[in-house]
Amino acid sequence: MTTGFLQKIFGSRNQRLVKQYQKTVTTINALETQIEKLTDDQLRGKTDEFRQRVAAGESLDKLLPEAFAVCREASRRVLKMRHFDVQMIGGMVLHYGKIAEMRTGEGKTLVATLPVYLNALAGRGVHVVTVNDYLAQRDAEWMARLYNFLGLSVGINLSGMEHDQKQQAYAADITYGTNNEFGFDYLRDNMVYETDARVQRALNFAVVDEVDSILIDEARTPLIISGQAEDHTELYVRMNALPPLLERQIGEEKADGTGVEKPGDYTLDEKARQVFLTESGHEKAERLLAEWGLIGEGESLYAPQNITLMHHVYAALRAHTLFHKDQHYVVQNGEVVIVDEFTGRLMAGRRWSDGLHQAVEAKEHVKIQSENQTLASITFQNYFRMYAKLAGMTGTADTEAYEFNEIYGLETVVIPTNRPPKRIDKQDQIYKTAKERYDAVIRDIRDCYERGQPVLVGTTSIENSELLSHLLKQAGLPHEVLNAKQHEREAAIVAEAGRPKRVTIATNMAGRGTDIVLGGNAEKQAAFIEADEAIPADEKARRIQQLHDEWETLHEQVKAAGGLHIIGTERHESRRIDNQLRGRAGRQGDPGSSRFYLSLDDPLLRIFAGDRVRSIMDRLKMPEGEAIEAGIVTRSIESAQRKVEARNFDIRKQLLEYDDVSNDQRKVIYQQRNELLEAHDITETITAMRHGVITEVVRQFVPEGSIEEQWDVPELEEALRNDWQLDLAIQEMVNESSSITAEEILDAVMTAADEQYESKVAMVGRESFSAFERSVMLQTVDRLWREHLAALDHLRQGIHLRGYAQKNPKQEYKREAFELFAAMLEAIKQEVTRVVMNVQIQSPEQLEEAAEQIEERGAGHLENVEYQHADYAESGAPVANVAAAAAATATADMVGSAMTHSGPGGEMPKVGRNDPCPCGSGKKYKQCHGKLS
The missing domain is CATH 1.10.3060.10 (Helical scaffold and wing domains of SecA)
Structure with a gap:
């Protein structure tokens, strides 16, 4: 009660921040007329001036108004896009290391150019992180025109790139890439044997696009580089012949030369589980290994080139003298299984380290298995917390604001929209069975199709999208299906999903990062015409104008039909994913609508609210095909989603x-x-x-x-x-x-x-x-x-x-x-x-x-x-060979140096x-x- 009263007087924390940033926007706008008068060369010269001021000790915060004004003007000239005031606020939120929640279509890619330009002036590198290679390449190529105009270099870090290309990408002022690639490069950099084999510089500032997807959805699985342990199968087999030819020495030699009851080649310390070769044992082993061609004639086992062999000699000796069948291990189904010495139980799946297990396998003449071992691993939480400053953008972060703050120390700021949203979110409709639900979905799609309204149908799995596609084919309704597999092709389809009568089925993440423009995307076709050198300039201008006129007609036609209609065929366990789907409609003040069609068979409903709703339906004696449409049901679903979200957060x-x-x-x-x-x-x-x-x-x-x-x-x-x-x-x-x-x-x-x-x-x-x-x-x-x-x-x-x-x-x-x-x-x-x-x-x-x-x-x-x-396997990332993996590595000043772990922070101070x-x-x-x- 008190909190609500105080908020009415002082506004929420979010409103106060936006108000504070609005003052800086006023300062930036006041500089606009002055900046507009500069020539292209003078505008580019501003970058050098800013760099000198930063080098002289001026803070980036102080530079912000001028740098943002310069970036806005450069964008207007090069990209023909001028940042709105709300986009300037978004840029400030990112610069101050917070998360900017901006609705779909509010231009997140353009917003990022402001803090990226400002922070790149310090010369310590800025990373722009996206969810897939296609988006990284698209955004880098699109925005490179702006950055290059302002005198900054841009690099793209993609999977499967050569080592030199990676070094160049990281040496650039601004580097675009995917979260996986940045994380794997960090791990690879800490596996190299030469400083100039590293690729990353110190982790300075990262702007994470679709921050909820990267820092929350993917945070449950770590990045792991694993590889086979060295394969010395042949060596284990050959060394297995050595121990039977050596004899155990009985008794320990004392200082006066006595104590040995029977001379031999090795001594055993069963208590410490150790075996040692005696002087004569060394000579005998060296002679035998020389006969077998494993070492040169007259060479010592301790010669530098034989260090590996020494390891194998001792592994074979320990396998034969200290580890006994049916006491320390058993052989089952052609495998050596360890016996727990305390409980006597078999420890299936466990293996001794240091080559001992392989030596025992050689001794028992079973298949010698080369082990897969983890070479390095890190979670996204721990990788991204190493950046000195971290910021993120997304259309939906508010539901996870607590987690961002708790784990990454990142505050979420909701940025106001440029134009008031006109999307109508209709009540959920709940049916008894999945069949009834799909019948209703087909009816809705047919209605929109006949009125010329484009439809985007969201599904929670590839299986469901294929089922719906099959039903639409039977109904004779033309459509496109996207399954988040071919990012580039899908971006092209999504861009056209706003044309009249278009029906597009997509799994949750498909085509994410691409705007759905009502009437279709004329810009892409215009770019093709622009790039065709065979067409004369006046003809180009005529064709592009014709394209825009056609688009204008289609755009108005779709708006009149009600804009893009979103259909959800199931509620996701996270409210955020549902909001993302809804957010595809109603961009930049366009009209649009959304509705979810649910059935009592859906996992979320079945687990949390199924019985209650089913009993209501039974009591009301609802006929088949009739839906429940009630606020109380929608609210109970949202409360179920909150429970699942809380559980996932705990995990x-x-x-x-x-x-x-x-x-x-x-x-x-x-x-x-x-x-x-x-x-x-x-x-x-x-x-x-x-x-x-x-x-x-x-x-x-x-x-x-x-x-x-x-x-x-x-x-x-x-x-x-x-x-x-x-x-x-x-x-x-x-x-x-x-x-x-x-x-x-x-x-x-x-x-x-x-x-x-x-x-x-x-x-x-x-x-x-x-x-x-x-x-x-x-x-x-x-x-x-x-x-x-x-x-x-x-x-x-x-x-x-x-x-x-x-x-x-x-x-x-x-x-x-x-x-x-x-x-x-x-x-x-x-x-x-x-x-x-x-x-x-x-x-x-x-x-x-x-x-x-x-x-x-x-x-x-x-x-x-x-x-x-x-999701790394899906991106078609290569399973690197030595050259690529050992190569994938560069001149880092201090990668991997110890950092504080309470959210983004600098490096740990030197410890006495x-x-x-x-x-x-x-x-x-x-x-x-x-x-x-």
Whole structure:
């Protein structure tokens, strides 16, 4: 009550904003006469003047009136279209990072030119996002004439483009493209091995057309790049022959050379599930592999080019010695199925990572399956929230205003129409059965057809549109069917859907983005005549005039028949989609009408209101073919739609809360990865890792501050020898000095590790070794990140079961995901240090070869890549090969750097090592996500 009273006095928030922007429109209009006097060159020169002013520190907000006035005048000259005042308001709403709700036909494409021009002046790039490639290309080509006239460059980012073309598209001042393509490019940019392979710049400002479709309808499914894991099927089979030829060593060798009961080729640590080759085992394996032609004669397994082989040797050994049939796994229907060691249940669909599963498959002689793994994924919510500023346009956002504000921090402003709308929305008609409903629809269409009124019929599925098409054929009524598959052809049909007697059937989204002009679209035919060079100029003018005269006659004829009539054959579960359909009629003050025909068999009615309405019909003894037409029924349907919308919102919010966990981790990994790519020298990082890992190894056997009785020196010596190639006589040091401390032992091991590292660097030179280290680091980060994504998937699938144990699944997921992430960071340190410490090199060439091999393994993950999203397959997007996918990538300044996640915002400030970690764990940054750096 109070709110309504206050609104009457002060107006709603929407009215106050529109009023505020109206004042700026008055300022812009006052500049018009002055701007009109400028020559074309002077008008173009304004762009350079504005750029200089921005560079000198003037804000875009201050420039807005002049820039909008210049853009309006340029549009009048080039496109023969002058922005209305309400379009100027729409432009301001977009510039201030809000959502502009504008009715169909109010010129959203033209409105976008205002904020796009203004923001492009800063030189940081503006992205205009559309729902399909056809609209991106159409709008870019149409508006490029305006932008080019004003001295700005325009790029189009389409699926299947070459790498160089993508780089050029992103380097332009303004880039048009689809939501899928922008998202996939971001993911691909974070999978490259060279900085100049990236395509995107920093994410600055995005204007999203049909914002409800992109940020709400498509937000339930993430973008996923997945690919087959490396296919080493042949290698697994060949390595399978190795373990039976090696013998297990019984007993551990002590410092004095005793303790071995029976010498052998490998030792087992069943508790830690680890296997190690002994000195003689290495020699025997190298000899056998050389005989099989897998390594060169006299080559070491630790040579750089054999790093991959080493991985396979150990996978085969573990499969044969640590994993036993009918204990750890069973073979069923030609597949290896893991047995849960705690419950004894079969875990169908689960696979061991790191090549172990394939090694077990080779051992059991069943088909070796190459795994499909997620290489990278992101949701649209998290991608678009990374833009420094985000804005959107749509004909219908008000019903979802709460969600836009809650998730993206975007306010929705309803823009007044240029002319008062004249569309008549008639009451819904509800029939008992679908047959009665379709009979009524056919009667309505026939009536309109005979009166010369064009009709657009909306259906909720392709199946329904084909059924209706069949019924219209039987009734002898000519019509067109659109199913949102061929965007370009459909735009052409929709453009003509306003001609007299036209009947067009369309699924909800078909032909979206194209205006239905009463009387048909004369502009397209005029453009064809204009482009035909064989026709003399005076003949062109005569034909175009004739076209316009014909159109004028048809336009008046259709207006007299009542304008475009919209028929809905079913209510969608979202009010927004129904409103979009209605919104196709009555553009720019034209007449029009709409009506929904429903039946009690429709899913929405059946679930929410069917029984109530059916009982009313039965009580009223309504004859067949008679409809109910009552406000109370329409209202109950709308309340049902609200319930469904609320449920869908909860699903999307839930999804986002889970994805936010991996999103924080993704930003950290991508930031570290970009720093790695851009760093000239990563020696400090590698040294810090080595010191951390060696400290952990030593502390395991010689705890900090402990005394000699608590030490396990022989085990330490063996661990250093087997894992880190450090042959140190620590026992001798202890025997020689009675006062040696744990710290001194650590210092001695650290010094030896540093010396060994420096000797390798000295052998090949700092530059070559740095390149090798970078390759190892990137490859390791990528591989472990992929495994981490798989682990998160598994965790996510079963997390809801925690609810039965009275635990909050969301909190449990956050906690465990954080533990997995910490374990992954630790594994990165361990693995990078192990490879760098164990690599055996003789020359820089050999090291380069190893680095290339490692990078090829990484790029190999981009072979046969699949791009997955709900509507991506429909757009005919290619399943890229290595060249296209690895290539699809450019000069980004800071893509992937960590951003705040509470709506669009800039990048995260630099975090001090002792500051709390921004991920929210409560730990210091250096002990959490800062571990890598």
